Every structure is written in structure tokens, then in C-alpha cells.
Amino acid sequence: MLLRMRHLYVFFLSLVILWMGLVCIFLSWPNSEGRRIWPRITTGHTLREARAVIPPDITKDDGNDMKTRQRSDEKDVYFLHQPDRPDEVVSVKKGFASVALRGDWPPEPIPNEPDFAVVRSLFNITNAGDGGLGFGIDPQKLPPEEQKKYNNALDVHAMNEYVSNLIGVRRRLRDVRMEGCAERYSSAGLPQTSIIICFVNEAWSTLLRLVHSIHDNTPPHLVKEVILVDDGSSWDFLGRPLDVYMARFPKVRIVRAKSGLGLMVARMYGYKYTTAPTITFLDSHCECLPGWLEPLLMPLVADPRVVTTPSIDAIDQNNYGITAGPEVMVGVVEFPSLTFNWRNPPPRERRRRTSNIEPIRNPAMAGGLFSITREYFDLLGGFDPGMKVWGGENIEMSFKIWMCGGRIETPVCSRVGHVFHKHASYSKIRQGAQEAGEANNARVAEVWMDDYKKYYYDEKKNGQFYKPGDVSERRRLRERIGCKPFSWYIENVYPEVAIPSDGVYSGELRNMATPNMCLDMMTSEEGKQPAMYLCHGQGHAQMFDMTDLGEIVSLGCCLRHRGGNVYVAKCTWSSESHIWEYKDKLISRHNNCLTVNATQHVVMEECSGKKSQQWTWNYHRPRRKNVLRIEEM
Ligand code: UD2
Ligand code: MN
Numbered sequence: 001m002l003l004r005m006r007h008l009y010v011f012f013l014s015l016v017i018l019w020m021g022l023v024c025i026f027l028s029w030p031n032s033e034g035r036r037i038w039p040r041i042t043t044g045h046t047l048r049e050a051r052a053v054i055p056p057d058i059t060k061d062d063g064n065d066m067k068t069r070q071r072s073d074e075k076d077v078y079f080l081h082q083p084d085r086p087d088e089v090v091s092v093k094k095g096f097a098s099v100a101l102r103g104d105w106p107p108e109p110i111p112n113e114p115d116f117a118v119v120r121s122l123f124n125i126t127n128a129g130d131g132g133l134g135f136g137i138d139p140q141k142l143p144p145e146e147q148k149k150y151n152n153a154l155d156v157h158a159m160n161e162y163v164s165n166l167i168g169v170r171r172r173l174r175d176v177r178m179e180g181c182a183e184r185y186s187s188a189g190l191p192q193t194s195i196i197i198c199f200v201n202e203a204w205s206t207l208l209r210l211v212h213s214i215h216d217n218t219p220p221h222l223v224k225e226v227i228l229v230d231d232g233s234s235w236d237f238l239g240r241p242l243d244v245y246m247a248r249f250p251k252v253r254i255v256r257a258k259s260g261l262g263l264m265v266a267r268m269y270g271y272k273y274t275t276a277p278t279i280t281f282l283d284s285h286c287e288c289l290p291g292w293l294e295p296l297l298m299p300l301v302a303d304p305r306v307v308t309t310p311s312i313d314a315i316d317q318n319n320y321g322i323t324a325g326p327e328v329m330v331g332v333v334e335f336p337s338l339t340f341n342w343r344n345p346p347p348r349e350r351r352r353r354t355s356n357i358e359p360i361r362n363p364a365m366a367g368g369l370f371s372i373t374r375e376y377f378d379l380l381g382g383f384d385p386g387m388k389v390w391g392g393e394n395i396e397m398s399f400k401i402w403m404c405g406g407r408i409e410t411p412v413c414s415r416v417g418h419v420f421h422k423h424a425s426y427s428k429i430r431q432g433a434q435e436a437g438e439a440n441n442a443r444v445a446e447v448w449m450d451d452y453k454k455y456y457y458d459e460k461k462n463g464q465f466y467k468p469g470d471v472s473e474r475r476r477l478r479e480r481i482g483c484k485p486f487s488w489y490i491e492n493v494y495p496e497v498a499i500p501s502d503g504v505y506s507g508e509l510r511n512m513a514t515p516n517m518c519l520d521m522m523t524s525e526e527g528k529q530p531a532m533y534l535c536h537g538q539g540h541a542q543m544f545d546m547t548d549l550g551e552i553v554s555l556g557c558c559l560r561h562r563g564g565n566v567y568v569a570k571c572t573w574s575s576e577s578h579i580w581e582y583k584d585k586l587i588s589r590h591n592n593c594l595t596v597n598a599t600q601h602v603v604m605e606e607c608s609g610k611k612s613q614q615w616t617w618n619y620h621r622p623r624r625k626n627v628l629r630i631e632e633m
Helices: 002-028 044-053 066-071 116-122 144-157 161-167 204-217 240-246 263-271 294-302 347-352 374-379 393-403 433-448 450-459 472-481 486-493
Strands: 193-199 223-230 252-256 278-282 286-288 306-308 311-315 330-334 339-343 370-373 407-410 415-419 505-507 517-520 531-534 544-546 552-554 557-562 565-570 581-583 586-589 592-596 602-606
Touching: 144 161, 161 204, 193 204, 193 263, 204 223, 204 240, 204 286, 223 240, 223 263, 240 252, 278 294, 278 374, 294 306, 294 370, 330 393, 330 407, 370 374, 393 407, 393 433, 393 486, 433 450, 433 472, 450 486, 557 592, 565 602
Parallel strands: 193 223, 193 278, 223 252, 306 407, 311 415
Antiparallel strands: 278 370, 286 415, 306 370, 330 339, 505 544, 517 531, 544 552, 552 557, 557 565, 581 586, 586 592, 592 602
8 A cells, every 4th residue: 555655656756847847848849939938037036147157347337427538638547348359358547437348248249240350450440339429341352151140130130230249239329419408408317217118029239228328418317227038039139138238237227028929019118117207119220318307307397297308319221320400300190191290390380499409399209218107107007908019109109198188299409310221120020010100190099089080081991901999998097187189189289281182272272273183292202293184083182172271282292482483392391492372362472373275284373363263172171270480580
């Protein structure tokens, strides 16, 4: 009896051991993306583990006061990464040291990693990209092996990752703020923020430069934590090597999604780990310039429903030079496509701003870079968990921020660089971004746009992807918060919008001298001339809307007059040559009238009231009261 019991005991024990063995093998088996499940489950534990690898003295963070750094003209207070000398620890002056350079590059080479010794023998890459300037090399001078990497990098990352690697993981950035910015914003009394950065297959050098730029250009006490959300990357160097690297930043935490969640869900996943009263989102290929954060946080103190976005400077995808835009722009959403765009500030906004460092108000935001209070983010229900991969979430956020009592402001003193790629680096493992974007937009239309959603569906009538899925939860959310109707948003936030078939005057433009002929925009190519064409009743290039600003729009382009000529032009909201008057059938500007000439083209002639100057539209609605026209400024 006792013997049988012992047999049974041994039998069950071996079963348990066998089972545990199988689990271990399963966990360490590479998955379809070539990464093991086990080491990928990395939050605090692995970080602690990883930190042990780094000698304690180089994880020390004794604070880098931004102001002091800017005033200093001693070069060696900065320490630049020298990718070709990874073992060098540059001496740093007291008060600035926080990061050492040992192990800046992953222990294993990353794909396409330049052979620094070879490149160095050919080019001077010391301080490449210093100050935020562009840096380039002539790839023809590289040996064939390196040339291959150079080209391959362009292909894989949709940017010149080879050059990015030469610049390294850390560089100094010039203070490009406008005069008055430094005095206007200080870090005193500001709340802390948690920074969330989602990434999927981001290049090593761009991701690390971002984290370094945050570290270098932000008063440390403002940052509670930086949450890096790995949204299912398939590249090995973004696994443990990244953990090991980031261990030097005590405030950085890496959390990993077990499978690709898509940007919106990944952001909400990262959000769970945040603890600060404000949240700041960034794309994974940004660089934060000196003084970037204070202006984003300060407006949140006065009004917790304000959402701030920085001025986004373009980081050149070929040479990584950071250039400030030519002037302040506002973010808008184009109708009916619901795509995001930049425009000149409308006259209303130009009049409201009293100086060029005054924050600017945007009807919409680009989406990737913004700060928001936890309070308002929670009230708005964060990002829509029904949205997938990419796109649309910025439009949803924009609409609800305004409609639920807040506003979107760009404190123009805040500057953050962003690499605008040709296409996404993750497109190979995260397909369907375009389809997802359309479905996401459809969710926005269904939940937030009331009757105006018909314009989106009109535009997408041939689209296969406008399947919004179940939006009942999001509708309930809107009801619960008690947000304003979409018509309020149009009237008050975005009255300058051009919505096809919803202009002050709208429809076909017929001329009294040429019955059966309609004005036809012909093309959306700038500089081309519109002409009269047989009316076809199909809308499209024969559909014209006069906006409340006085533009005449078709195919998303404006009619522009100059001298005697009339052209197709990009709408800008700022050019007088796009503005028209419609009165007593005459379409005019400064006593010159839109006239059909003998060759059936439209030209500008002095107004006489003759038949070829008389036009009719199909529809008319009252003007929106909140629009300020250029001539009224
Ligand atoms: C813009 C925004 C971006 C987002 C997007 C619309 C800026 C500068 N960028 O496009 O933040 O609002 O419009 O959705 O305003 N990512 C994931 N998981 C995914 C897909 C992307 O984590 O499934 C990451 C990606 O690595 C990147 C970020 O999300 O860091 C934004 O993606 P993007 O850079 O391709 O978007 P972008 O700049 O074209
Ligand atoms: Mn981006």
C-alpha cells in the first residue's frame, strides 16, 4: 500500500516537472516575429535586472538645469555621443552629468549599423548633426558593403537611418525660441507630466535621440515618468538591448504589448502606467528642443480643459536638420475627407492674438504631440478603443476637446521636431493602416458629427472601408459628458471651413450669357485656368461653394484673381486674391468682375453689369456670424 502511494507520488511529481519544462520551452520559443515571448514580458523586473548590468555611477541623475546650460558657453558641458568610440566616457562638468556614454550602442550590431571605423576614415563625423543642423555624406564614396547598408536603411525605415546612426543617439539642440519665450515661461509651479511614447519598429538612433532630448532639454522635476510602449515591434534590438540602455534613465519605463495593439489602444495601455496629473504624448521619432515642455504645461494650470500642442518643426528625413516652419500655422480638418492639414491662421485668429508669441488656437490637432490634464483626458474617455492601427484619433480628440468645453492651443514657444516619413517604418508588420484610418474616421463621423456625417459619407460613397463597427459605447460617453452639438463646433470653432455643397452660396455657377454652360474648375492643379463647360449636373469640378470668408472653392481649391486673370490656387485663408463678393448676380472684387470672355474662359474685367458678368448659384444660406473677413480685420 505504502509502496503504491510512493509510486503515485513519484508519478505525479514527474508529471508536474514535465509540464513545467514544456511551459519553459514554449515561452522561450521564438514567435512568428522572431522574438521570444519570455524576455518580452518586461516591465519593472527586467528593468531592475537590466539596471544591475550598468555600473551604478552612470545611472546617477544629478539633474541638468536647462537654464544654466543655455547660459553656459563652455563646450564640454555637453557630451556628444561618439558612435565610433562607444567605450569613451566623456568627462562632464559638475551639475550636468547624468548620462554616461558607455554602451550607447546595443551590444549586438543592429541591422544596417554603419561600420564606424570605415566611415570615420572617409568623413569627419565628429559632432555630426550638432545643434540640430543637418548632416550628410556622399554615399558614392562609401565602399560597396556600406553603400548597401545605406540604401537598405532608406528602404527599411523610409528615412536615411544610416545618416541618423552617424549623428548618434544624442546631440545638442539650439535654442530656437522666439524672443520673449524664455521670459514668458518658467517651470515654477507647474504640474508634473507623464510622457507616453508608443513605438513599433522605430530606428534605434531616432528613438534614443528622443529620450536623450527629453532628458537634456526638460527641467527634471517636471517629468514624473516616461513610458515607452513597445507596440509589438519585431526587431530584436528593441527588446533587451533597449531595456539595458534605458536602465540609465530611472524615470523611463518600458512596457510591452504582447501583440500589436494599434496606436490608440497602445496609448491607453501606456496610460495605465502613468501617475502624474498631466499626460504628454509624443511620436517615437521626435526631438524635444530647449524649453519645449514649460509652455505646454503652463496653460493647463489655468484651465484643466485646455489641451496644448507644440509647434512641430520638421526633422529632415535625409539629413536630420531641424527647421522651424516659416510662420505660425493652425491645425484644421479638411472636409469632407476628415484629413488633417495646416493652414494660415484665419483673420479672426490673427486679430485675437496680440503678439507673435501668443498661443494660437486650432480647430484640430495633428495628434501625435500634445499635453492634457489627466482630469480632462479621463472625462473625454481617452482614445477610442474601437480604433485600430493609425489615423482618425486626432480628429476624434480635436472634436471632443472643443465640443466638451475645452480648447486646443499651440503655445508657439514650445518646439518639438518630428521626422515626417515617406511611409511608416512599421508598414511591413502593421498592414491596413489606410483601411483602419477610414474605419476610424467613420467612427468619428458616427459619434461626433451629427447631421454633418453625411458629408463624410458622400465623399466616401465608393470607399469600402467606412465600417465604423459598434459605436454605442462612445455615443453613450458623449451623452454622459453632455457635449455641444457638432453645429456649435462649426459655427464657433471652425466657421471658415469649406464644406462642399454647404457654402453661403453653393451649387453650379451658371453665366447668363452662356446658357447650358457651367463654370468648371477643370483641375486642382495650381496656376491652371478654369473655363466654361457644358453643364453635366454631376457636381465635382462644376460644384462651387462660396465660403463665409468669401473664397470660391471647388475640388478643395480656391479661385484666385490677379490682374485680368483667374487661376486655380491652394486655399490659404490669408490671401486677399482669394476673396470675392457676390451681390446682384455679380461676382466681384474691388470693382472688377468675373466675366466670361469670347473663348469661354473666365477673366476679370471692370464691372459693367453686362450679361457675361451675371452668375447664378443653386443654393443660399445665411452667413455664419463668427467669421471675420480679411477686409474686416
Ligand atoms: C500623425 C501623428 C500621429 C498620429 C497619426 C494619426 C504627428 C506628428 N503625428 O501621423 O501621432 O496621431 O497622425 O493616427 O502629429 N504606432 C504604434 N502602433 C501602431 C502604429 C503606430 O505604436 O500600430 C506608433 C508609431 O511608431 C509612431 C506613432 O505611433 O511613434 C505615430 O505613428 P506615425 O509616426 O506613423 O504617424 P504620423 O506621424 O504619420
Ligand atoms: Mn510620426
